[in-house]
Amino acid sequence: MSKQIAHYNGLYGDDKAQVSHTYIYSQLIAPRNRTTNWGLKPHLHGNLYQLFFLEAGQATLDAVAEPMELVTPCVVLIPAGTVHGFTFSPQVKGRSLTVAEALLDTILQVSPSILIELNSLYVLSDFTEEESFAELLNLERHIHAEMHSQLPERQLALNGYFKLLFVKLFRLLKHQERKAAGSSNRNLHYFHEFQKSVARAAPFEKKISDYARELNITPVHLNRICQAVKGKSALEIVNANTIRRAHNHLVYTSSSISEIAYTLQFADSGYFTRFFRKHTGLSPVAYRAQAYRDETHAGKVAAETQREKQLPA
Template sequence: MDFSWFLEARVLKHPEAAVPVFKLYGETAAWPTPDLIHCESIPERSRLHEWEIKPHRHGDLVQVLYVQGGQAELEVEGRSNLVAMPALQVVPALSVHGFRFSRDIQGYVLSLAQPLVEQLCSTLDSQVMKTPVCYAAGDEVPQLDALFASIVQEYGRQAPGRDLMLQALISVLLVSISRRWLALSSQESPARDRGREHVEAFTKLLEAHFRAHWPIERYAAAVGISAAHLNALCRRLAGQSALQMVNQRLVLEAKRCLVYTVMTVNQVSDSLGFSEPAYFSRFFKRETGVAPKAFRIQR
């Protein structure tokens, strides 16, 4: 790959204890909507932070930045690259990252909740969205411009079939990234953090079994570590305990059912594996501050 479009590259370090865990840039609150997708322009968010996003990580989000114009210093996992030509940057979940942009920056940030990434990448190489790689857009700029324009347009309206269309468009993007990844697969991969691999294995198991209400000990045993070790890793890398991650996944699915289906609260409770609707309602209110019916009315 031609790296002439990198003006500068250097390795940086940040103390892990000083790195906050955000849902979106600068936001520590729970995922704001039942959507699994968030898309906005780079200037839209970065101008609020004086064109600099401080180093942080996301416990359950994967991001793709598309830099169309201007300059951007993209720091991911301790490596900083100054980009001056169109490029795609993959930011895996749990990766420490921060950005600095010129005031004439153009481009987009696409944030994808981990469950959606797992679903859409199920037929792709497992490492495609787990490795922080920056790709030069090269001669694919026209296609990427058109693709992101379509994603932004579809994201901003509530047309019939919106979710299906967004997933189709994002699938096209992921296939493009996958092809780039496969072209680089013969090169030596960067060393993997064993702790991150354990957390990634846990989140994959969580996606498959959250409705079964596995105890943390069972998840830990399946990963091959103790429950205490799993909790410590989750707190270090995701900013929350393993149980909190389980609860958040249940809440996210409950919100989606309440907003996007006509299922009753009792049916939602059953679909999520709760023994009693009353217990589900108490759980939902404890986690969100409102009862399921009230949440549905608010939306």
Template sequence: MRNIPNYDLYGESARPPWYDAFNFEWIVERSRPNAWHIAAHRHDALLQILYIRSGSGHVLIESEKLAIEAPCLILLPAQTVHGFVFSPEIDGLVITAAQRALESISKAVSPGLVPVLQRPALIPVRSAIGERTLMPLFGLLEQEFRGSARGHIAAGMSLMIALFVQVARLTDAVSSTGATVNDRRAAQIKRLRELIAAHVREHLPIDFYAEKLGVTAAQLGRICREELGHSPLSLVNDQLIREAQRDLVYSGSSIKQIAHALGFEDAAYFSRYFRKQTGVTPKEFQAAAHRDLSIN
């Protein structure tokens, strides 16, 4: 990840996570000066949500290049690698907010929203919902951002929570039943993902993660299968492959160097592992990604 630019807002050096609570701008404000092209980058502490009212283009999310079909929402949690190419006819907006602040508020008022804030997504929106429900919220957010009335930051963050309630409704991510169990399990899954992200290159056994979460390996397996439909090992493999794909696309390192950085002692074994998980070799993936993910 060392070669992926890390910005506060695109083109600006990263600042401390609590420097700004939220930012509002129309997409043309930043994309027009950049010839409608926002190169791949990430934000360590900031979440972004875009609403595309009309126009078209492509969004790069990690190793996927997705077509933008308006109207739609694009959700990009902190640390998600992303980039854009917009058509000159693009009409839409982008809101940038402190991820940790939103998660903290969500935990207090609606814990079921937290998983929504943590998953990248491209969400189709019916025009009626966009114009009647979302645009009024965006209008109020812009008003609070551009104003200086007392409590405008608090009002803006409250509106952000209201916005994510609408996002959750659109994705059916918040269930009205079994909230206590679901919230506890959501917290366990979130912590598991954090542990995997921190230790995946160490190739630790599933027992390690289960012990950190205070459950048995069997219990952890059941939680993952029931909540996600996947085993804990699948989550570990997914994270390891995701990091391998990032390094292959962005790092400029050799495959041998990438294998070593990912904790593989042997580049040949890494290549076999990568092919088993993805169906292609690291070299084949790298060549295809440089061709297909290019948004120049």
């Protein structure tokens, strides 16, 4: 009835690939003409680091507590093992770059702090004159061209381009953090740090007071920030993240309700069921069944539409 969260060793959709430790792949994000929104369902790559350079159009990132509307231009950094998905508008324009995690470790071994800093999901959109989006995209195109060349010392050149690209991404991240920290309105900075911490933590691993302590603020202050930025309390945001994780397990895996409750660290399946019903209005079993019916109905509608197009006028 339900789908697994796809785990790819290669690119999206290729579940049989076994890539080498020197694997690199560069491609356009939308190589064909499209008239409707399209995307990549939530999935992960066990040994690949991905970068999405979104130049124009609309896109939604499905990898955090709530879907994030992306403002282009931006660069999305997705480390290996990070569940993520995208919805793209027909007008989206950009490129993606995929590289073996082992190769990055080798290239950046002289500066391991860069990879440590960039080993979380980030959306970079506040560019500078020195680290402009155009320059980052140009570096990606240089990598693409070098990959397909037959010039001598190609790997050395690729290593150099990757080092420069990641140094610039590292500097951009630090610039973004400094700007947020130095802003007269620190609420957004605190909220983003809270969101990242919630996304990284296991459900029920931390209390609201723990999140507040990480930010060196009080729980009352954290709640005020969440209300100001999102119109929700800190606990509501944490619970929404738990519901979203439960949704992924219910819709994309065949795990039993008891297994999902255990994975999400609920005391028992009964507590999980009550919690889920309180926040969605449905029991986990009913929610999974409804998701299956909706997907089946959508498939039938698509098939009927295709048949109608094939009928003579």
